[in-house]
Amino acid sequence: MTALLEVRGLNAWYGESHILHGVDMTVREGETVTILGRNGVGKTTTLRTLVGIVRARKGQIVFNGTDMMKVPLHRTARCGIGFVPEERGIFSTLSVMENLMLPPQVADGGMSLDEIFELFPNLQERRNSQGTRLSGGEQQMLAIARILRTGVKLLILDEPTEGLAPVIVQRIGEVLKKLKERGMTVLLVEQNFRFASRVADRFYLMEHGQMVSEFKVEELPERMDMLHKVLGV
């Protein structure tokens, strides 16, 4: 598999606070990769730095052949990276339908409304509901659906299952599996280890602003002792 995203020696700062200390990671085309780690180690900051929200950064980010260090935040989606933040980023005063009609198509391969509603039947039922009236799970699905409309090649998700009921978590897992079948590449941060172990092909474990370990899903059994110690899973 070819590397879609290559990150080398990535450092990032919030003001004086040095948060990322040389992050190295690779995401290959079609893979689902999960970043694991305790609270506060820099997982969210890694995603925010990759997409260019955190600009105080140093190092290399190459995506699909483009040097992302030179790309302003508003051009990130055009380059093919879509980001769903923890707070989801939908327009809560607009309806489901309006939220789905707004995102610009940035590349070929953006999903049609029919495809979106096939993947998220509940969004079709709620098509006229305002964002604020949606459940947490529906909001998360709408946030993902909005990104899928654009045609990006890499979907980045920050804790997509946070605060959601087990049945909804399972639905999101099914969505990610279907996206994988379509060839989508996904990078996510996830605290829910059970969920992550079902959807991911590969994991990075993060500590103190660096990736300290990298392993495939097949290697999970032999890593469980270490993960138990670090994450308490």
Ligand SMILES: Nc1ncnc2c1ncn2[C@@H]1O[C@H](COP(=O)(O)OP(=O)(O)OP(=O)(O)O)[C@@H](O)[C@H]1O
């Ligand atoms: N906007 C900010 N300004 C200053 N410091 C921040 C900011 N956001 C996060 N931090 C700090 O950066 C460090 C890394 O935070 P980050 O959110 O990336 O961690 P995380 O691994 O995603 O953990 P969590 O699961 O708790 O979000 C923490 O020490 C946090 O307090």
